Each structure stands twice: as structure tokens, then as C-alpha cells.
Amino acid sequence: MPSLTIDGTQATVESGSTVLDAAKKLGIEIPTLCHHEHLLPYGACRLCTVEITQRGATRLQAACAYPAEEGISVRTNSSRILKGRKLMMHFLLSRCPDVPAVRKKAAEFGITRPRFAPKNEKCILCGMCVRVCNEVLGASAIGFADRGIFRRVEPAFAQPSEACLGCGACTFVCPTGHIQMESQTRDFWRDKLGAEQRQCRYARMGLVAHKVCPRSFQCQKCEVDQAMEETLKTHPAFVARPVERKLPVTIEEFTVMPQLYFAKNHLWLKRLDGKVKVGIDDFARKVISRVDDIVMPSAGDTLSRGEAVWELRSGGRTLSLRTPLGGRLIDVNTDLLTDPSLATKDPYYRGWLALVWPREEEWRETAGRLQSGRAAEDWFASEAERLYHWSEPAGKAMAADGGRLIPDLPGKLSETQWKALTGAFFADV
Numbered sequence: 131m132p133s134l135t136i137d138g139t140q141a142t143v144e145s146g147s148t149v150l151d152a153a154k155k156l157g158i159e160i161p162t163l164c165h166h167e168h169l170l171p172y173g174a175c176r177l178c179t180v181e182i183t184q185r186g187a188t189r190l191q192a193a194c195a196y197p198a199e200e201g202i203s204v205r206t207n208s209s210r211i212l213k214g215r216k217l218m219m220h221f222l223l224s225r226c227p228d229v230p231a232v233r234k235k236a237a238e239f240g241i242t243r244p245r246f247a248p249k250n251e252k253c254i255l256c257g258m259c260v261r262v263c264n265e266v267l268g269a270s271a272i273g274f275a276d277r278g279i280f281r282r283v284e285p286a287f288a289q290p291s292e293a294c295l296g297c298g299a300c301t302f303v304c305p306t307g308h309i310q311m312e313s314q315t316r317d318f319w320r321d322k323l324g325a326e327q328r329q330c331r332y333a334r335m336g337l338v339a340h341k342v343c344p345r346s347f348q349c350q351k352c353e354v355d356q357a358m359e360e361t362l363k364t365h366p367a368f369v370a371r372p373v374e375r376k377l378p379v380t381i382e383e384f385t386v387m388p389q390l391y392f393a394k395n396h397l398w399l400k401r402l403d404g405k406v407k408v409g410i411d412d413f414a415r416k417v418i419s420r421v422d423d424i425v426m427p428s429a430g431d432t433l434s435r436g437e438a439v440w441e442l443r444s445g446g447r448t449l450s451l452r453t454p455l456g457g458r459l460i461d462v463n464t465d466l467l468t469d470p471s472l473a474t475k476d477p478y479y480r481g482w483l484a485l486v487w488p489r490e491e492e493w494r495e496t497a498g499r500l501q502s503g504r505a506a507e508d509w510f511a512s513e514a515e516r517l518y519h520w521s522e523p524a525g526k527a528m529a530a531d532g533g534r535l536i537p538d539l540p541g542k543l544s545e546t547q548w549k550a551l552t553g554a555f556f557a558d559v
């Protein structure tokens with residue numbers, strides 16, 4: 131049960147809570163637009179930005195995604211914060227000037243017109259639809275395509291997806307009304323399946339054992355569907371598949387994401403519909419401190435397990451990372467080419483490195499060597515212990531502050547010390 135201070139008031143919260151949860155507990159309002167209590171934090175809108183002071187350093191962080199850690203001090207209303215939030219709101223309103231939900235949120239900030247050239251989009255790229263489909267339904271029928279100004283939500287190859295359950299949860303969570311159940315999807319299901327194979331969406335979501343849809347997926351004309359919605363008072367997906375809310379856990383000074391797998395060389399892996407996303411974990415992030423430059427392979431390359439494929443450079447030192455998984459590299463995070471520091475600023479979300487498509491047996495073999503859940507937490511604890519007591523060849527170079535990592539490690543170690551350190555912690559996959 132960590133204790134933290136928010137705007138001068140102390141709060142003790144359940145372990146696994148976020149700063150946003152802690153503020154809520156104290157009755158402190160923090161605006162949000164991409165947060166949903168049943169979905170994992172994503173940190174897209176940045177309206178919930180707060181100042182967090184930890185071990186003498188103050189940083190702006192998204193309250194919805196920052197774990198409520200022991201001893202941190204949070205400010206929710208400094209002029210710097212309010213200015214930053216207002217700027218984000220201007221960006222959102224300029225992107226979607228005609229979306230009622232965005233206009234309403236902007237009005238709460240006293241903003242009535244967009245400051246920048248209006249884009250007339252309807253999607254704020256909050257990722258709620260993608261997250262509900264992936265995290266709650268496990269369908270992964272939709273995802274983000276493209277980047278920068280072309281970024282958008284769509285099914286793979288922009289075609290109606292066989293993976294879609296037609297559950298409508300994406301429509302339900304979308305704050306802007308951009309994502310709608312298309313008759314195209316219903317037609318797709320109708321054409322594909324014979325009458326007796328048309329499973330009702332409640333059966334497809336696992337809420338009832340078996341039920342054939344007699345209405346050709348016209349849910350709004352179905353009395354069972356309407357009665358269910360009335361009774362549940364939320365989207366059935368949240369009842370049918372309640373996800374255990376898995377929030378980040380802090381082990382020593384390292385943040386561990388319970389839904390991820392971790393490789394021995396401190397890369398995280400997340401399986402998404404057969405593909406595997408890869409990034410650096412918080413341990414690697416704190417050791418490398420800040421990435422100034424990054425070398426990565428190109429999409430389309432074939433990776434072999436154990437091959438050194440990424441180089442993260444910081445202050446003249448290089449952290450070379452091998453891939454723990456072989457397969458086809460189907461996407462790389464090109465945002466890192468324009469801003470390499472994203473890898474360390476946001477390692478579990480926007481700083482991801484690669485999307486790999488492994489063969490099933492390759493994945494099974496790799497998964498056996500990865501750590502997750504409690505095992506990952508224990509492993510982080512032992513890695514922290516090993517790091518704090520790492521003494522070769524630099525004497526007690528690591529344990530600067532009663533077992534805390536000294537900041538800007540690459541700049542403090544000689545080339546020989548750095549090589550020894552990275553060899554000890556990042557060589558094995």
C-alpha cells in the first residue's frame with residue numbers, strides 16, 4: 131500500500147493504483163479523454179498531465195499511466211501543468227473541431243475555437259476502440275495503421291475482418307462517435323455464415339453458451355439484445371470478459387507491466403493476434419538513461435533469434451540488443467528515427483521497437499524462456515539486487531544511493547566498465 135502526496139495531501143492507495151486513481155480517492159479532479167477504467171492506460175491525450183517529483187527530479191507525466199509509487203509527490207494544478215493541458219486541448223480541438231465530445235471538453239478549459247488550422251477529423255486517436263478489441267475481447271480485429279498525420283484506426287488491410295465478433299464494444303467506448311458498426315460487417319458475417327452458424331454476439335462474447343441469431347445480426351431489432359443492454363447497464367463485453375485490471379507494479383525502482391513477457395536481455399514482448407511487439411523494459415531504460423540515437427533494422431527483414439539488431443546510443447556509449455525472437459519484421463517504430471528518446475521516455479507504449487511475425491513453433495520455443503506475471507516481478511527484484519551490487523570492474527559504481535541506480539550511467543562509466551555492465555545484463559536472450 132504505497133503512500134504518496136498529492137497537492138500537499140497524503141494518500142495511501144492499493145498497490146497497483148495509478149496517480150489518477152489516487153487523486154480520485156482524494157476527490158481531486160484531473161481531466162481525461164483517453165482513460166477507461168476497464169482498459170489499460172495508454173497515455174494518448176495527455177490531458178491528465180501532472181507534475182511528479184521523485185528523488186529530487188520533477189517531470190511532467192500522464193497521471194492515468196503513472197504508478198502511484200511510495201514517496202512521490204504530485205502536483206495537479208501548477209500553472210505549467212494547466213498551460214500544458216490547455217495546449218493539448220487546443221491540438222485536440224483543432225484536430226476535431228466538430229466533434230461534440232471534444233468541444234464539450236474544450237469548453238471545460240474555456241476554449242471555444244481551435245487555435246491551429248482545423249483538420250476536421252472525427253477520431254482523436256485515443257486508442258480506446260483498439261484497446262477494448264485487443265484487451266477485453268481478445269479479437270484484435272482493428273488496429274492503428276500508418277503514422278504521423280496519416281495515422282488512423284482500421285482493420286488489417288482495411289478489409290472487414292474475420293476476427294471481428296460484431297460485438298460493438300469499439301462503438302460503445304469511442305468518445306467521439308467516429309467508430310460505428312458498419313452494415314458492411316454485418317453483411318460480411320451474413321454472407322459468410324449459414325443461418326444455423328450465425329452465433330449471437332452474446333454467444334460470441336461468451337456471455338451465453340450457445341444462441342443462434344435469428345435476426346441476421348440486426349441487434350437493434352432483437353428483444354433479447356435490448357433486454358440484455360437494459361439489464362447490464364454497460365457494454366456486455368465488460369461483463370462477459372471482465373479483465374483483471376493489471377496495472378504496473380514497481381519492483382525496487384523499476385516499473386513492471388504485468389501483461390507483458392520479458393526476455394533476459396530486458397526487452398518486453400507482447401503477443402497481438404499472432405504478431406509480437408517488442409520494446410525495452412524499464413530496467414534497460416534506467417540503465418541507458420536517455421537514447422540519443424538508434425540503429426534498427428528495416429521492416430521486411432527476417433530476424434534470427436540471438437541476432438544483434440538494435441543499437442541504442444547514449445552519451446558516446448552503445449547498448450547493443452539481440453532479438454529474443456526470430457521471425458519476419460513486419461513493422462518498425464519509425465517515430466524513433468525522428469525522436470529516439472521516445473524509447474526511454476515511453477518504453478512500454480510509444481517507444482516500442484518492432485513488430486515481429488514469428489512462426490508458431492518459434493514463438494512457443496521463445497515463450498518458454500520468457501518471464502511474465504509473478505515470475506517477472508521476482509526476476510526484476512533479483513536483477514535489481516544484482517545491479518545494485520554489481521562491482522566489476524568499477525568498484526561500487528552502481529549503488530550510489532543506498533541501492534539506487536545513479537542517473538546518467540553511460541556518462542559516468544568508462545568504456546570498459548560500460549562493456550562489462552552491458553555484458554552482464556544485456557547479452558543473454
Ligand code: SF4
Nearest residue numbers: 263294295297298300
Ligand atoms: S465489433 Fe468487437 S470485435 Fe469487432 S472491431 Fe469492434 S470491438 Fe473488435
Ligand code: SF4
Nearest residue numbers: 253254256257259304
Ligand atoms: S475511433 Fe474513437 S475510440 Fe477509436 S481511436 Fe478514434 S476516437 Fe478513439
Ligand code: FES
Nearest residue numbers: 162173175176194
Ligand atoms: S487520460 Fe491520461 S493521457 Fe489521456
